[in-house]
Amino acid sequence: MVKPLLLVYCALDPSLRMSKKYRVGILGATGTVGQRFAQLLEDHPQFEITAMAASDRSVGKPYSEACAWKLPGKIPTNVRDIVVQPIEPPLDCDVVFSSLPGSVARETEEAFARAGYPVISNSSVYRMDEDVPLLIPEINADHLGLIEKQRQNRGFAKGFIVTNPNCAVVSFAPPLAALHRKFGVESAIVTTLQAISGAGYPGVASLDITDNVFPYIAGEEPKVEIEAQKILGIFTENGIEKADFAVSAQCFRVNVVDGHMVSVRVNLKNTATLEEVVDAMKTFPTLGLHSSPATFIEVTDEPSRPQTRLDRDNGNGMTITVGRVFPDNIFDYRFISLSHNTVRGAAGCAVLNAELLIAKNLI
Amino acid sequence: MVKPLLLVYCALDPSLRMSKKYRVGILGATGTVGQRFAQLLEDHPQFEITAMAASDRSVGKPYSEACAWKLPGKIPTNVRDIVVQPIEPPLDCDVVFSSLPGSVARETEEAFARAGYPVISNSSVYRMDEDVPLLIPEINADHLGLIEKQRQNRGFAKGFIVTNPNCAVVSFAPPLAALHRKFGVESAIVTTLQAISGAGYPGVASLDITDNVFPYIAGEEPKVEIEAQKILGIFTENGIEKADFAVSAQCFRVNVVDGHMVSVRVNLKNTATLEEVVDAMKTFPTLGLHSSPATFIEVTDEPSRPQTRLDRDNGNGMTITVGRVFPDNIFDYRFISLSHNTVRGAAGCAVLNAELLIAKNLI
């Protein structure tokens, strides 16, 4: 009787049918995003962490010693004893997740791609390269078509690099994508209120943020102003044809642990009613991947929502929550948009990218 | 030998020459703004507090007992023993400063004006009335010309009402005024990051703001969108001719004690270089009143300034600090602007209004 039972049971959770788990190596394993990777992959049906790589002072130590764990809860037991290796190929894994700082990411990620590894990168260095997909799977999964060209350009035999966007961009690109598809976006003004975890650890000094608003995040405003156009661009034979709207960004750090809140005004190319605007967001489809939230973009009409602490964990941190959608005095519409910056905006987005790559038979 | 000494000494501080101090009554004396009035007037050369009025549960008690003092330091000794009276005329004073909640302000402030008192109001109810000056003394002192008309309209013999703006408006109206005078403002996008003290006491619940951004302040966005045009308007025989630009406001509460930070984008009617924009702000004149700061609008070019905690007290809380002035992708320019919401944005602005009224022989 066990077999039929199992069949039925598995029908409820198809992921369990997979006999094989892909082996994952984490580059930058001891950092804030590296820790999130460890946490998100703890019970993942498709992945298991088999290699941890970090900087010299961690090499040779078990992960539990090398890593000053900064997330709630404990270091997942399945990675506690993995001995940290240097950040260079080969690593005993099928795919690498990278959260390396920009300074070392360019060379190292290329080395891994060249050595045949799919590199799922959370770093900023390759995001705007013409042959590198900048992915939010729900929005532009077809940009994976760039991988072929990337391999040709760079002489990668089997490996490749895909990236996920800047964590602030992830907060507002989804509702913008919903509007862009239906009505065309002409321009967008975004003002961000970003969490301290976005800067990693030790990151933001407490004296810089307690009872304070810090108005400067190095390099952030330019990133926010250019990434959305690529993400919302169209894949063609010749690469990505970027969306042709302008973005203006002012970025602030505020005193919250996790969750980037963004204030948005948007001008549309075609007329849309408030109902159509809300509907476009609400109905933007989620995917059926393991880490996909039930709702990709949730729209609330409660006047005081979303709030950073109360809504950042919606959909296990993978849902984008939008609220206060109103006609604007100067632009067509305004709204606010929130996402969890270290889940949806970093590690969770990378994991979703990897799940997408499996679904597309690219790893 | 005393006399010549005194003459020379007084030359150093002309305010001391005044033999007479105006007697002040505070309406809403026990609230957050009422407490600021008490603090700002403690050693004021032109005013002394002679009457404290508050709601029923405080009446009959000495101020030190009626008031749960929430500002750093102690209740000023000169008001500790003043017995709180009901909020109704007559009060033993020459002028009243009001920080009444909207619900009671309309009737009460009118009653005081009708009874002959100049009413310096921090409440919102009269701000947009056509015959009531909405003052930032450095910007629109000439709007005091409305008082004559107000008296006619309302049958006030001697009293009158003048108001100061919403505390968030005070944060960005000054740089906007500087630009409007020189180049004309066409439109402005403002996104505010406001302090908890703006909501009074008990005001914002700690559960609503700790590790959180709260995206809704009741009634705030509409106020912010309409007050600037009146403040920057032109006084004519027929009243204020409002400035004809549009304002779009999104207002957030963030976890800082004092200080409203505002992100601004602005379109100008006439072309201006970045240098001209900065120069217009920097050179906007301060007044020579007792509470006037040495610099009305300070412009910094340090990338990470102004910061709320570090710059809110500039000019004893009366300076507006502007920074991050840059050309914008969509609008002509963007910048951030900060002011102390309970000093420049409330009690301090009201005191400055009163000093202006003395200088203009209106009290």
Add this chain to the structure above:
Amino acid sequence: MVKPLLLVYCALDPSLRMSKKYRVGILGATGTVGQRFAQLLEDHPQFEITAMAASDRSVGKPYSEACAWKLPGKIPTNVRDIVVQPIEPPLDCDVVFSSLPGSVARETEEAFARAGYPVISNSSVYRMDEDVPLLIPEINADHLGLIEKQRQNRGFAKGFIVTNPNCAVVSFAPPLAALHRKFGVESAIVTTLQAISGAGYPGVASLDITDNVFPYIAGEEPKVEIEAQKILGIFTENGIEKADFAVSAQCFRVNVVDGHMVSVRVNLKNTATLEEVVDAMKTFPTLGLHSSPATFIEVTDEPSRPQTRLDRDNGNGMTITVGRVFPDNIFDYRFISLSHNTVRGAAGCAVLNAELLIAKNLI
């Protein structure tokens, strides 16, 4: 094929074998603790919420409307539409969980007990009554023996009242119990650093706690000084023989959302080595109830742990985390102890009490 499947499936989760779920009514359903009850019981195998009772202004509204939900995530779907009833018997349920404010708890909880309901109370009013169990199930489950006497004393036919301790007491009573059982506690000094959520909503004003330590919690120090002796007392025919140690408490509110941290010094009656002390805590048994954590008292030797934000959720908020256990200069030992104040210290403790009552066939 469904039946055998179900059997096997249920073998994996024995709780599902129970055909019957106890129907629960929440008294004070819209408050902070009431919301935690709703959250904790959402997927509970033994309970389902069938009645919500709250104050007059909520009565007649669906819970989702009556309740300003302040916890992360959303109002559980299974309670959204329950129409709020007045706080009086009868309610359509088998047991009531009460988080009523002290002022109304005494009369109302008695009314429910008299009407036949087991009352699981989070309120403070009955805690020190001689015939009322003050429960931490792992420590003093045998105090349920008081129920018999309580029914006699008060003429309750079927109902009764059991209580859980003050949330600060729950943070340090468990390690104290571990030491008391093994070595005898002679005296304990506790200094608490308590979270804002302990005061409910709106509770602590943000101006009272932002960039601040608030040194006073009304009525807290006396409660903390007397409850532990009852909890650690011995059940006898004549009631609880209280433990005979003294407690000195100083209680502070600090700026954290959840989690009460307590600094403890303790004198023991019998000598114990540091290892024995740690061992006594670590080996204090957890129970096998549904909400029991895998570890009741976790002891860490990392110098900077427990930390409030990182460790409050240990064991789904039901574990007590102890650290920095050292010999003391004046007392025998010192340590710090942390628990989640609205889970283990309030709603979670009450749920555990109810699970214990089921296990003991008392409901």
Add this chain to the structure above:
Amino acid sequence: MVKPLLLVYCALDPSLRMSKKYRVGILGATGTVGQRFAQLLEDHPQFEITAMAASDRSVGKPYSEACAWKLPGKIPTNVRDIVVQPIEPPLDCDVVFSSLPGSVARETEEAFARAGYPVISNSSVYRMDEDVPLLIPEINADHLGLIEKQRQNRGFAKGFIVTNPNCAVVSFAPPLAALHRKFGVESAIVTTLQAISGAGYPGVASLDITDNVFPYIAGEEPKVEIEAQKILGIFTENGIEKADFAVSAQCFRVNVVDGHMVSVRVNLKNTATLEEVVDAMKTFPTLGLHSSPATFIEVTDEPSRPQTRLDRDNGNGMTITVGRVFPDNIFDYRFISLSHNTVRGAAGCAVLNAELLIAKNLI
């Protein structure tokens, strides 16, 4: 006519009579405490800063460039253009104030003392040396008698080192001294809630303290347990005879910018009533030095005071504020005590030490 005027004018502010100002050099000028020195000495009648010394990366730059100013307000104009020098003698000054980190303080401060400079040190390295005064001027000014012995021991011709205590010790040593003088202290339990500024800049990572209590400050508990006995000790021919009470310290970092709050229990050698205890604190004399507060120890009987943010600036940050003085269940009395950690607990204490040295003709 100028001369008599000046005479009379000076009578109002005797400090101005001094024709000479002592020239001050700051060691560690760019750090948090170094910045406080610059701020506190800006308008000081007895001192003017003439030399700024800091680490290599600052040397050769004007102070305004070398220093990332982290205090509210601006870099004082009188130090903006001082070019930072290496931290080694000679410096063009009469006395040096040191806020060097422990690692470099030992050698460097000795080098300055040997080169003839009085060294007023805020560092911890020399505090417990037998021939080095550990000063709180109001408590143990006579410990300056150690300087003679120090010069002999170390072969200093003219220079010497005096130190001020750990910032947490400064918060509770004054009330303890008041009790010790009158009744004798037998033992004291202290639990500290310390501000982030105590760790300097960047110091505490925001992720370690936002929505968190951090239970560990490296090296702090031992310092807190030994310094008070020396401060309250008696100066004799043979050195300081330490006070013979025991101190137990548990130290927490909490999320406040400035101000160390301490919870204290104390046992006295001789019986004292509550009134006597309070009176001993209240009447402990302040000194008449320039930076002396009007009240050294302020005792409040408001149940919710002192509060960190509201009371840290009492007496310009130089007053110790005590409250919640009650009989204790285990010890004789308990109370809470607050001081401003970077003013009274660091830079302000050092400045007061220097003023004392002038008054004693030691510089």
